Amino acid sequence: MASSPAEVVLGRSAAGDVALIDLDAAGMPVSTVAVDIDALPDVIAARESAGDVRWIWSDTPTWYTRLLSAGVRVRRAWDLRLVHAILRDAASVQDDQGLRGETSWDAAATALDDLDTLFAFGDSVGPPEGADEALAEYRRQRATIAIARTAGSLRLLAVAESAGALTGVELHAAGLPWSVEAHAHLLEDQLGPRTAGGLPARIEDAAAAVRSALDDPGASLDSQPKLLRALHRAGILVESTSQWDLGRHDHPAVAPLLAYKKLMRLYTANGWAWMDEWVRDGRFRPVYVPAGVVTGRWASSGGGALQIPRRLRTAVRADPGWTLVTADVAQLEPRVLAAMARDTALAAAASGRDLYAGVVDSGAVATRAEAKMAMLGAMYGATTGESGRLVPRLRRAFPRAMGLVDDAARIGEDGGRVSTWLGRTSPAPGDAWRALQSRASGAEASGGDETNARRAARDRGRFTRNFVVQGTAAEWALAWLADLRTRLSTLAAVEAPDAAPRSGPAFARSPHLAFFLHDEIIVHTPIVHADAVADAVRTSAASAGRLLFGEFPIDFPLDLKIGPTAEKE
DNA sequence: CGGCGCGGCGCG
DNA sequence: AAAGCGCGCCGCGCCG
Numbered sequence: 001m002a003s004s005p006a007e008v009v010l011g012r013s014a015a016g017d018v019a020l021i022d023l024d025a026a027g028m029p030v031s032t033v034a035v036d037i038d039a040l041p042d043v044i045a046a047r048e049s050a051g052d053v054r055w056i057w058s059d060t061p062t063w064y065t066r067l068l069s070a071g072v073r074v075r076r077a078w079d080l081r082l083v084h085a086i087l088r089d090a091a092s093v094q095d096d097q098g099l100r101g102e103t104s105w106d107a108a109a110t111a112l113d114d115l116d117t118l119f120a121f122g123d124s125v126g127p128p129e130g131a132d133e134a135l136a137e138y139r140r141q142r143a144t145i146a147i148a149r150t151a152g153s154l155r156l157l158a159v160a161e162s163a164g165a166l167t168g169v170e171l172h173a174a175g176l177p178w179s180v181e182a183h184a185h186l187l188e189d190q191l192g193p194r195t196a197g198g199l200p201a202r203i204e205d206a207a208a209a210v211r212s213a214l215d216d217p218g219a220s221l222d223s224q225p226k227l228l229r230a231l232h233r234a235g236i237l238v239e240s241t242s243q244w245d246l247g248r249h250d251h252p253a254v255a256p257l258l259a260y261k262k263l264m265r266l267y268t269a270n271g272w273a274w275m276d277e278w279v280r281d282g283r284f285r286p287v288y289v290p291a292g293v294v295t296g297r298w299a300s301s302g303g304g305a306l307q308i309p310r311r312l313r314t315a316v317r318a319d320p321g322w323t324l325v326t327a328d329v330a331q332l333e334p335r336v337l338a339a340m341a342r343d344t345a346l347a348a349a350a351s352g353r354d355l356y357a358g359v360v361d362s363g364a365v366a367t368r369a370e371a372k373m374a375m376l377g378a379m380y381g382a383t384t385g386e387s388g389r390l391v392p393r394l395r396r397a398f399p400r401a402m403g404l405v406d407d408a409a410r411i412g413e414d415g416g417r418v419s420t421w422l423g424r425t426s427p428a429p430g431d432a433w434r435a436l437q438s439r440a441s442g443a444e445a446s447g448g449d450e451t452n453a454r455r456a457a458r459d460r461g462r463f464t465r466n467f468v469v470q471g472t473a474a475e476w477a478l479a480w481l482a483d484l485r486t487r488l489s490t491l492a493a494v495e496a497p498d499a500a501p502r503s504g505p506a507f508a509r510s511p512h513l514a515f516f517l518h519d520e521i522i523v524h525t526p527i528v529h530a531d532a533v534a535d536a537v538r539t540s541a542a543s544a545g546r547l548l549f550g551e552f553p554i555d556f557p558l559d560l561k562i563g564p565t566a567e568k569e
Numbered sequence: 570c571g572g573c574g575c576g577g578c579g580c581g
Numbered sequence: 582a583a584a585g586c587g588c589g590c591c592g593c594g595c596c597g
Contacts, residue, residue: 222592223594224594225576242576242577243577261577262578264592265577265578269578294587295586298588300589304591305589306581306589308579309579332581333581376585379585379586380585381586384585385582385585386583387585391585462586465585466585467586470581517581
């Protein structure tokens with residue numbers, strides 16, 4: 001059993017430099033040192049090499065971005081802003097510390113644009129940066145967790161969330177190795193040569209084909225209302241201009257229009273302009289926003305990191321002498337659901353490679369496609385169509401798992417709140433929602449009031465239904481990331497110059513995380529370490545499962561690949 | 570001119 | 582083929 005890390009609070013001191021406050025095991029301050037801001041990276045590096053430290057700070061991007069760019073990496077942190085948000089909303093918390101009243105910690109994350117100026121300690125836009133305020137907030141958080149009924153889970157969540165915050169900053173700093181050559185080749189292949197002004201040739205060709213097929217030389221293809229009218233004039237009676245709607249119609253304009261939309265999407269979302277703006281020195285560096293989604297999932301800002309088309313993944317290329325280890329979890333959400341619900345029948349169906357095949361073997365449905373549709377429908381709250389029709393069969397086969405999501409939905413419909421496995425709690429309904437419900441139950445409620453209220457209640461039920469599953473899956477992924485990050489950091493740097501990465505911070509000279517997307521990771525590694533990295537990826541997945549669910553028999557099989565990333569299917 | 574809602578579409 | 586959850590970003594069109 002490793003001893004607990006030392007705890008050090010970091011914050012601005014009254015004199016304008018940085019205070020490091022060492023805490024004892026009870027969280028009481030035992031000593032304070034003040035250091036000049038320019039000396040901070042060296043001081044922190046020295047403490048890191050002297051022993052295991054958890055750095056307690058207001059906000060990870062604020063502090064860690066500058067440290068990383070000075071070449072200093074830390075192992076552990078406690079992000080007061082992120083943990084505050086968890087505890088503020090957590091249903092399992094008694095707020096006798098007055099934590100919920102400390103609203104200055106509710107401030108949004110620091111904008112990345114501001115990071116360069118933050119260490120001037122001027123007018124900060126983020127949460128309090130002062131060491132005394134940070135210490136007081138940490139003591140509130142510690143005490144709040146200690147008396148919660150689920151102290152162990154909340155502490156685990158706080159630590160995992162903070163490790164995620166470190167990882168998010170590191171992912172941005174390291175970036176995803178991206179070949180502008182491969183990307184440009186794909187663009188030219190699909191769109192034609194880059195043009196100085198006007199649209200690329202393939203897009204113009206498709207547009208001309210559409211207008212010709214519509215017999216409408218002036219048809220606007222980019223304005224939805226105008227396009228809809230043009231389609232109607234040509235006798236194509238679609239209700240929308242979506243590709244699914246269009247695809248159901250058999251008209252010579254449909255194929256070129258779908259092609260136009262596809263090419264236009266590539267051009268506007270991930271074309272040359274995107275490349276120029278987001279790829280620097282062979283790296284795509286999105287801004288990751290840990291816990292940016294209410295469920296605890298990460299969001300991203302800039303570059304659309306969560307929406308890189310699979311077809312563009314061919315532009316992800318390791319540096320010379322390096323390779324990529326790509327892994328994603330097969331059916332993470334239903335596995336997490338099985339474990340949360342302690343549903344041994346679903347866990348048994350999930351055992352091995354493919355959960356959906358296991359569901360078929362259980363006899364609940366006939367085909368893999370039905371199993372997938374039914375399971376997604378159960379977790380998302382489908383009520384109509386084939387998905388809605390199949391869900392009752394899952395209810396009979398897996399009553400515990402389905403009972404868990406059905407309960408979550410009912411609580412949401414009633415205006416209640418639900419929590420993830422580790423205790424992240426969904427937000428309470430807003431005033432408008434409450435007003436709608438009480439108006440509908442009043443004496444002079446109209447039929448319209450009741451319809452609207454019922455629809456809003458069901459909308460919220462679908463949200464809370466999904467919240468418990470999506471949020472717990474996000475917790476599993478955090479645990480996976482955190483454990484993997486630690487394991488990777490123990491793999492030695494490679495000294496061979498031909499295996500040096502082309503760009504990036506110091507820590508990226510050895511195997512490191514390069515991408516994360518909900519249930520998928522990409523590690524950039526020297527080729528000599530690829531097998532060790534793959535082992536670490538698998539081991540950390542197993543470890544994450546045990547950390548959350550103990551000995552409950554659920555496994556989290558990975559699709560893992562060493563080598564160039566390829567588009568799926 | 571900027572802000573915002575919407576339709577549409579990419580990702581899990 | 583799409584429906585049920587969660588996102589971000591694009592262009593358009595409307596508003597002030």
